[in-house]
Amino acid sequence: MNKMKMKTMTTALLTLAITGAVLHEHAGAQELWDPHLRGINEGFAAGALPPEGVYGVLNNYWASFDVYDHNGQKTGSKVDALIEVPIVLWSTGVKVLGADYAVALAQPFDYTTLTGNGIPSNGRWGTFNTILVPGQLSWTLPNDWHVKAGLNVYLPDGSSSPNRLPQGTFVGAANGFWTLQPTLAVSWLHDGWNLSADASWAYNFTNPDTHYKSGQQLAIDYTAAKTVGRWTFGLGAHQENQISDDSGSGAAACANKGGCRASNYGIGPLLGYQFNEVSVMVIYNHGFKTRSDTGGDFLNLRLVFPFK
Numbered sequence: 001m002n003k004m005k006m007k008t009m010t011t012a013l014l015t016l017a018i019t020g021a022v023l024h025e026h027a028g029a030q031e032l033w034d035p036h037l038r039g040i041n042e043g044f045a046a047g048a049l050p051p052e053g054v055y056g057v058l059n060n061y062w063a064s065f066d067v068y069d070h071n072g073q074k075t076g077s078k079v080d081a082l083i084e085v086p087i088v089l090w091s092t093g094v095k096v097l098g099a100d101y102a103v104a105l106a107q108p109f110d111y112t113t114l115t116g117n118g119i120p121s122n123g124r125w126g127t128f129n130t131i132l133v134p135g136q137l138s139w140t141l142p143n144d145w146h147v148k149a150g151l152n153v154y155l156p157d158g159s160s161s162p163n164r165l166p167q168g169t170f171v172g173a174a175n176g177f178w179t180l181q182p183t184l185a186v187s188w189l190h191d192g193w194n195l196s197a198d199a200s201w202a203y204n205f206t207n208p209d210t211h212y213k214s215g216q217q218l219a220i221d222y223t224a225a226k227t228v229g230r231w232t233f234g235l236g237a238h239q240e241n242q243i244s245d246d247s248g249s250g251a252a253a254c255a256n257k258g259g260c261r262a263s264n265y266g267i268g269p270l271l272g273y274q275f276n277e278v279s280v281m282v283i284y285n286h287g288f289k290t291r292s293d294t295g296g297d298f299l300n301l302r303l304v305f306p307f308k
Contacts (some may be wrong), residue, residue: 033128034240034262035154035179035202036219037061037083037108039298042236043223043270043281046198047146047187049100049138052093054307059085061301065287065294067116070260072291077116079294083128084109088307099137106131126159128174136183144190152200154179177207177214192227194234212248215261217241225270232272236283239265240293262293279304 040059061084067077089104108128136150158174180203187196198221204214218241225234242261265288272281281302287295 039238039285041198041221045187045194046185046196047148049102055089057087058303063298065296068290070292081112099139102136104133129154129158146187148185150183152181178205194225196223215242215244215246230274236270237267260292264290264293264295
């Protein structure tokens with residue numbers, strides 16, 4: 001791969017809107033995990049796809065979160081997690097409706113520990129829901145604008161979920177239900193600048209084991225970055241907002257409190273470097289506002305590389 005193509009891949013790469021999960025211990029909204037791993041797409045040129053080829057991404061994501069109630073107060077519970085999100089993307093080189101077409105697959109896995117409020121510390125490895133991306137379409141528009149639309153499908157095949165936990169385990173590794181997640185992203189890529197917003201809408205189906213249905217959720221990751229030579233630096237930010245109420249057993253108690261829709265916000269720096277064909281980026285976010293959700297700081301070390 002020549003240097004020009006590699007630079008294109010670095011500045012306009014992958015933007016999968018693919019996600020792992022951030023634990024959402026029952027603070028009163030959502031059953032367990034947020035479908036979108038907050039901030040996972042920061043640093044990408046969200047509206048673009050790389051040149052034709054097969055690419056790999058490995059996100060190494062460390063999170064230290066407190067659990068907040070519907071008033072935005074800490075409950076005393078705490079979640080620490082290491083989340084590995086390996087991704088394979090095939091940029092097919094095929095044009096559909098004038099757009100570049102790609103497909104992708106992700107299989108996140110995680111080690112989570114829940115402590116506080118009398119819960120003994122218990123760490124556990126597990127696999128999250130497999131994430132299929134049957135299609136992404138990216139249009140290149142005038143004046144260096146790029147727009148991408150796609151669909152993520154979360155399969156209910158994780159190693160554990162509510163009502164299917166090993167004895168003595170307080171937190172599952174996955175959601176026990178399907179999620180459909182349409183995505184829409186836009187980028188302005190000019191003279192090394194990357195200004196991007198990557199939005200996803202998660203529609204969660206009912207968990208057949210618990211008969212609980214988590215509300216719909218909007219998630220947006222933001223990037224404002226500049227590439228100079230091999231270095232990329234800038235800011236990333238994220239927001240997640242639950243749009244509809246939960247339903248099913250346990251949801252009524254939250255409704256009686258005036259509603260417990262989850263929300264969280266964070267911002268922080270990012271720094272990247274291009275090692276020949278391997279791109280490395282470090283992203284840090286500080287969570288500054290959380291309600292009915294887990295919130296705190298995360299660090300993501302991301303590697304991006306071509307298979308072909």
